[in-house]
Amino acid sequence: MERKVKYNYEFKLRCVEEVLKRHNSVKGTAKANSIAESNLTCWISRYNEFGIEGLLPRQKNKIDTADFAGRILKF
Numbered sequence: 121m122e123r124k125v126k127y128n129y130e131f132k133l134r135c136v137e138e139v140l141k142r143h144n145s146v147k148g149t150a151k152a153n154s155i156a157e158s159n160l161t162c163w164i165s166r167y168n169e170f171g172i173e174g175l176l177p178r179q180k181n182k183i184d185t186a187d188f189a190g191r192i193l194k195f
Contacts, residue, residue, distance in 0.1 A: 127155070133175055135153055136163050136164055146161060
């Protein structure tokens with residue numbers, strides 16, 4: 121079962137770029153896009169640390185392959 125994604129990648133990237141490249145404020149950008157400032161601040165932090173991959177949805181409860189599980193059990 122996949123996680124439900126509330127904000128898509130393109131939306132997050134557009135909001136982050138408004139702040140970083142267009143030098144808009146976090147507060148103003150969040151208000152204009154009807155999102156919480158804390159969400160936008162988190163997206164900016166992930167973008168700065170991981171690049172555009174930081175804005176992609178994270179996978180929870182990822183199912184590992186049998187090969188990977190076998191290697192882990194050998195330790």
